[in-house]
Amino acid sequence: MEFKGIAKAFGSLHVLRGVDLVVEPGEVFFIIGQSGAGKSVLVKHLIGLIRPDAGRIFLDDVDVTDLTEKELYDVRKRCAMVFQNSTLFDSMTLLDNVALPIRKHKSVSTKDARQMALEKLKLVGMADYHDRYPADFGDGMRKKVAIARALTLDPEYVIFDEPTTGIDPISAAMVDKLIRHLADHHGVTSIVISHDLRSIFGIADRIAMLYKGKLILDGTRDDFRNSADPIVQQFITGNPSGPMEV
Numbered sequence: 001m002e003f004k005g006i007a008k009a010f011g012s013l014h015v016l017r018g019v020d021l022v023v024e025p026g027e028v029f030f031i032i033g034q035s036g037a038g039k040s041v042l043v044k045h046l047i048g049l050i051r052p053d054a055g056r057i058f059l060d061d062v063d064v065t066d067l068t069e070k071e072l073y074d075v076r077k078r079c080a081m082v083f084q085n086s087t088l089f090d091s092m093t094l095l096d097n098v099a100l101p102i103r104k105h106k107s108v109s110t111k112d113a114r115q116m117a118l119e120k121l122k123l124v125g126m127a128d129y130h131d132r133y134p135a136d137f138g139d140g141m142r143k144k145v146a147i148a149r150a151l152t153l154d155p156e157y158v159i160f161d162e163p164t165t166g167i168d169p170i171s172a173a174m175v176d177k178l179i180r181h182l183a184d185h186h187g188v189t190s191i192v193i194s195h196d197l198r199s200i201f202g203i204a205d206r207i208a209m210l211y212k213g214k215l216i217l218d219g220t221r222d223d224f225r226n227s228a229d230p231i232v233q234q235f236i237t238g239n240p241s242g243p244m245e246v
């Protein structure tokens, strides 16, 4: 995944001011930064939910910047997004929740869709509970099912928007482990938007920090820990006072 010189403004609000970023195959790549820094805006460019004012976006070697809605259909199959508030249907079993996109996008029978959905539930460790309902589970397990649903069309790329925000630490660790597992054992390339320092320093291969519309650091966990940039240090230590404008 590659962003080249991405700029985006909404009216007078210049959210992105020239962002260059390459995510390598199989990486778990975190994008961090303050609320409103433009993390979601940046990743939404990848699947054509937002169009840039300037710059190009590539998926493999395909320039996806100007694709039509119809052409984006394929891109969205290859690159799934797990939204921050992706919710399950309470009235459907876990299996049917996951089978839903399969039935919508592939011309397969209900029985086959359920079999495929079961495979995805297996992948996230939830197959034993396939006939239960979302209300029976806590946030972490529900999030895992939402991830299984995002994996139904076998995406090569998955964007996770704040996957551990608002869930307890054990559930968050479960979700982190799953993201790492998908990269290490299934070759999924991930972009994870997060504020969760434990996740970031637990599972990131690389991290990029957005500040005032630009990337101020793109590097490994050690590059972040050892960075002399006071803004990076303030953010990763969660210090309320420092040079960062809030």
Ligand SMILES: Nc1ncnc2c1ncn2[C@@H]1O[C@H](COP(=O)(O)OP(=O)(O)OP(=O)(O)O)[C@@H](O)[C@H]1O
Pocket: 010, 013, 015, 033, 034, 035, 036, 037, 038, 039, 040, 041, 042
């Ligand atoms: N479609 C839109 N129209 C107008 N403004 C928008 C739109 N989408 C995002 N913005 C603005 O762009 C800025 C960046 O938003 P974005 O959602 O990318 O922030 P973020 O870094 O993901 O923050 P958070 O951590 O709070 O989710 C915000 O000020 C937001 O209000």
